[in-house]
Amino acid sequence: MPKITLNGREIEFPPGQTVMLAARGLGIDIPHYCWHPALSVVGSCRMCQVEVHGPGPKRLTTACNLPCVDGMVIVTESPAVARARAGVLEDLLLNHPLDCPICDKAGECWLQDYAYEYGAAVGRNDFPRRKWNKRVDIAEHVLLDQERCILCTRCVRFLDEYAGKAELAVLGRGAHSVIDIFPGMKVSSGYQGNLADICPVGALTLKEFRFQTRVWYLEGTDSVCPSCSRGCSITLDVRDNAVRRVRPRVNPEVNGHFMCDVGRFGLLKAYQPAERLAGARLQGEAVDLAQAARAAAEGMTQAARAGGGVLVLASPDATNEELFLLKKVLLEAAALRGRVTLAFRQVAEEGGDGILQTGQNAGNVAGLRAQGYEELDAGALAARLGAASALYLLDEGLARLDVEPELLIVHAMRSALAARAGVVLPGSTIAEKEGTLTNCDGVTQRIRPALRPPATVAGDFNCLLALGRELGASGLPRTPGEAFIAWADASGERGGLTLAALPQNGIRLAAAAKEAQS
Ligand code: FES
Numbered sequence: 327m328p329k330i331t332l333n334g335r336e337i338e339f340p341p342g343q344t345v346m347l348a349a350r351g352l353g354i355d356i357p358h359y360c361w362h363p364a365l366s367v368v369g370s371c372r373m374c375q376v377e378v379h380g381p382g383p384k385r386l387t388t389a390c391n392l393p394c395v396d397g398m399v400i401v402t403e404s405p406a407v408a409r410a411r412a413g414v415l416e417d418l419l420l421n422h423p424l425d426c427p428i429c430d431k432a433g434e435c436w437l438q439d440y441a442y443e444y445g446a447a448v449g450r451n452d453f454p455r456r457k458w459n460k461r462v463d464i465a466e467h468v469l470l471d472q473e474r475c476i477l478c479t480r481c482v483r484f485l486d487e488y489a490g491k492a493e494l495a496v497l498g499r500g501a502h503s504v505i506d507i508f509p510g511m512k513v514s515s516g517y518q519g520n521l522a523d524i525c526p527v528g529a530l531t532l533k534e535f536r537f538q539t540r541v542w543y544l545e546g547t548d549s550v551c552p553s554c555s556r557g558c559s560i561t562l563d564v565r566d567n568a569v570r571r572v573r574p575r576v577n578p579e580v581n582g583h584f585m586c587d588v589g590r591f592g593l594l595k596a597y598q599p600a601e602r603l604a605g606a607r608l609q610g611e612a613v614d615l616a617q618a619a620r621a622a623a624e625g626m627t628q629a630a631r632a633g634g635g636v637l638v639l640a641s642p643d644a645t646n647e648e649l650f651l652l653k654k655v656l657l658e659a660a661a662l663r664g665r666v667t668l669a670f671r672q673v674a675e676e677g678g679d680g681i682l683q684t685g686q687n688a689g690n691v692a693g694l695r696a697q698g699y700e701e702l703d704a705g706a707l708a709a710r711l712g713a714a715s716a717l718y719l720l721d722e723g724l725a726r727l728d729v730e731p732e733l734l735i736v737h738a739m740r741s742a743l744a745a746r747a748g749v750v751l752p753g754s755t756i757a758e759k760e761g762t763l764t765n766c767d768g769v770t771q772r773i774r775p776a777l778r779p780p781a782t783v784a785g786d787f788n789c790l791l792a793l794g795r796e797l798g799a800s801g802l803p804r805t806p807g808e809a810f811i812a813w814a815d816a817s818g819e820r821g822g823l824t825l826a827a828l829p830q831n832g833i834r835l836a837a838a839a840k841e842a843q844s
Pocket of ligand 1: 357358359360361368369370371372373374388389390391
């Protein structure tokens with residue numbers, strides 16, 4: 327294999343690899359603006375300059391579009407490199423407004439970061455800065471500040487190359503160049519939220535996030551988007567127990583670098599329900615969890631004794647650990663033996679966009695199927711609902727119920743059906759849970775609690791534990807971590823893993839277990 331020497335280290339490289347990628351492979355981050363790992367390379371910002379010491383004469387050049395050549399010697403940090411970067415920064419900042427005190431990008435702006443590292447302490451401008459348009463309404467969720475833009479064209483390339491809609495362009499020439507929409511048109515892409523993520527400066531900002539908070543007050547928690555069966559890896563940025571921003575997390579196994587707007591903006595609302603049930607209820611009266619769980623257990627036991635069936639409809643957004651516990655609690659209860667049907671309503675797969683959205687709008691259908699829950703289409707669901715004496719609903723998505731079972735038990739965060747339920751167990755949002763979800767490609771990823779539920783809300787896992795206690799179950803996993811081990815062991819797919827040790831990008835459990843055995 328051919329080799330290059332990078333900062334004194336000799337490394338091999340595959341054919342066609344650029345110096346930028348070779349450096350990143352060694353953990354060396356070369357400053358850059360226009361380069362993005364998921365977009366075409368244009369080499370326009372000139373920030374990624376490095377020193378080439380041969381072959382050929384010693385020279386400065388850009389690393390992002392420089393192919394490695396056998397015997398090449400590269401230095402990424404030197405006085406000459408620092409001078410070159412300082413010059414690029416001076417040019418980029420020549421007309422940049424002094425907006426940092428009010429700019430949403432402050433704290434994660436690459437102009438700030440590199441100016442701090444390489445820039446001059448004072449500006450040499452003795453002329454007024456150029457004025458461009460600010461707060462240009464270019465899309466439903468995105469505003470453009472043309473004065474802040476450094477023309478890296480990441481946004482233009484993203485829409486054209488990834489989202490499949492060339493809805494932004496560089497208009498004008500030379501000093502008059504500016505990013506803009508086409509006359510009379512706006513950006514309509516369903517992936518427009520990513521524009522704010524990939525903009526390295528504060529030129530593209532989200533309307534939903536503008537002036538919400540300074541970014542250094544945010545606490546990020548790794549999670550998974552449950553909006554469709556893709557299960558994009560995301561980060562929930564939280565301040566004061568409220569999700570302020572949802573961002574994609576890089577995961578080559580699932581979503582690459584991006585996420586769709588349905589997930590991003592839908593979750594913002596879903597995690598902050600204005601109306602939510604604040605505790606357990608029995609016949610409409612507030613009770614404690616143990617009372618509600620006892621009533622649920624007694625009601626189901628009576629229905630079973632009378633020869634009736636208990637239909638359990640699990641949520642296609644429930645975690646694998648909740649599904650395991652639900653199964654264990656209800657199938658192993660002696661009083662309910664042979665009377666319980668575990669099922670879920672079929673979630674149609676239609677309208678996927680060929681990018682990330684699968685069209686199957688639920689987060690853990692694969693988990694339900696893997697654990698043997700019966701998938702009911704509309705006809706089968708109606709028939710089962712009609713035949714059930716007791717209905718146990720762990721499904722917020724079932725908005726209508728055209729039958730009147732003798733007993734209705736609802737795990738609810740804000741279910742419309744809670745008002746009709748005899749027993750309400752206080753459930754939680756995915757942002758409050760610990761556990762795993764399995765996506766359409768079999769990748770199991772971990773979710774962590776980003777928000778604290780109200781003190782009176784036990785959450786779905788604890789509600790199931792309380793129910794298990796009332797039904798006399800023993801040996802139940804006490805935490806999602808224990809449930810993960812029990813579930814993965816039962817399916818023969820654990821391969822020695824624990825919930826805490828799950829890789830950040832998730833894992834295909836069956837494949838990992840096979841590998842562990844071999
Ligand atoms: Fe290389 Fe912009 S990152 S020129």
